[in-house]
Amino acid sequence: MRLLGVPCSRVFLWGESAMRELTDCPANGLTSIRGTGDQPGNSSGELTGMVLRIERTSIHDGQGLRTVIFLKGCPLRCAWCSTPESQRPEPERGYVPARCEGCGLCVRACPAGALALSAQDGKVSLDPAKCRHCFTCAAKCPHNAVKPYGRLLSVTETVREISKDEIFFFYSGGGVTISGGEPLNQAGFVAEVLRQCRELGIHTALETSFYAPFESIQSILPWLDVLYVDIKHMTEEAHRHWVGVSNSLILDNLRKADSSEDSPDIILRLPLIPGVNDSDENLAAVAEFCQSLRRLQEIELLPYHRLGLETYKSLQKDYPLQDLVPPQRERVRERAVFLARQVPAVPVRAGGELVK
Numbered sequence: 001m002r003l004l005g006v007p008c009s010r011v012f013l014w015g016e017s018a019m020r021e022l023t024d025c026p027a028n029g030l031t032s033i034r035g036t037g038d039q040p041g042n043s044s045g046e047l048t049g050m051v052l053r054i055e056r057t058s059i060h061d062g063q064g065l066r067t068v069i070f071l072k073g074c075p076l077r078c079a080w081c082s083t084p085e086s087q088r089p090e091p092e093r094g095y096v097p098a099r100c101e102g103c104g105l106c107v108r109a110c111p112a113g114a115l116a117l118s119a120q121d122g123k124v125s126l127d128p129a130k131c132r133h134c135f136t137c138a139a140k141c142p143h144n145a146v147k148p149y150g151r152l153l154s155v156t157e158t159v160r161e162i163s164k165d166e167i168f169f170f171y172s173g174g175g176v177t178i179s180g181g182e183p184l185n186q187a188g189f190v191a192e193v194l195r196q197c198r199e200l201g202i203h204t205a206l207e208t209s210f211y212a213p214f215e216s217i218q219s220i221l222p223w224l225d226v227l228y229v230d231i232k233h234m235t236e237e238a239h240r241h242w243v244g245v246s247n248s249l250i251l252d253n254l255r256k257a258d259s260s261e262d263s264p265d266i267i268l269r270l271p272l273i274p275g276v277n278d279s280d281e282n283l284a285a286v287a288e289f290c291q292s293l294r295r296l297q298e299i300e301l302l303p304y305h306r307l308g309l310e311t312y313k314s315l316q317k318d319y320p321l322q323d324l325v326p327p328q329r330e331r332v333r334e335r336a337v338f339l340a341r342q343v344p345a346v347p348v349r350a351g352g353e354l355v356k
């Protein structure tokens with residue numbers, strides 16, 4: 001592989017904040033582009049991914065019944081994020097004090113001496129510097145008070161997990177969806193999992209913020225049947241404020257992916273957050289942007305909800321939108337109808353229901 005005239009097996013292409021490597025892969029003869037969060041290979045040299053969880057028979061993440069692989073690590077910090085356990089790229093240990101009976105089993109089992117039981121309230125405290133993320137504590141706890149977030153899986157292990165559901169894919173027309181966190185953070189791993197799924201005849205989808213180098217996206221497009229991309233806000237300043245990063249890379253990537261010869265069908269998703277991005281102006285700007293996308297099949301509004309609050313507590317994190325109230329069903333539908341009028345050629349869905 002040569003890049004800009006430089007023969008390379010390892011070339012850094014991106015700025016300090018989002019460095020990635022472009023690596024020739026001797027195993028499959030393909031060039032894999034590694035995302036910033038791609039993990040080192042396992043002892044057999046196989047690519048691994050930091051997987052948050054695997055959900056089976058989902059009906060919300062693409063056609064038919066889906067096996068959804070949630071990956072850990074995300075460069076965005078949306079104020080309304082409902083999966084705070086997916087944000088950091090390394091494993092994390094959640095703890096729910098209300099479930100803890102103070103039995104001390106986890107403390108005695110911890111091989112790193114990272115846990116202590118308080119004599120005052122009978123609750124467990126963690127020394128994060130000592131924790132090795134082995135999750136022995138979670139396995140020992142009889143009350144489900146400890147939550148393990150994140151484990152390394154190889155490509156082979158991941159594809160094996162996905163393949164277990166082939167019978168559901170066959171009868172429902174479903175398949176696999178890779179989600180996050182931000183899956184493009186681990187682009188090398190994702191590309192290889194999707195490639196192998198495709199070889200097995202499994203329908204493939206990706207849910208992404210598209211905040212990644214376009215080269216990472218390019219490495220995945222050939223193995224995708226459907227691409228779900230989130231649009232959060234069309235105004236640069238508001239996007240930086242609510243999401244933590246600029247929207248220009250995301251919009252650029254969308255234009256490029258849409259005009260790529262490998263582009264799959266695209267579905268845009270807009271999390272509808274009251275007072276943040278549900279104004280006439282923002283929805284009209286979304287609609288105008290959509291007019292230029294030739295592969296766009298549908299726009300979906302995802303109403304704001306507060307289902308992640310308990311997870312914030314288990315990670316001892318503050319929830320940024322404490323007082324925000326989820327929108328009423330009528331309001332969501334009214335916003336969807338407004339948007340649909342601006343983009344007559346594209347179906348618009350809200351809360352699962354097609355409004356036109």
Ligand code: SF4
Nearest residue numbers: 110131132134135137
């Ligand atoms: S994850 Fe392992 S090292 Fe960390 S507190 Fe639990 S048992 Fe100890």
Ligand code: SF4
Nearest residue numbers: 100101103104106141
């Ligand atoms: S094992 Fe579970 S219930 Fe017992 S002290 Fe640890 S967290 Fe609490």
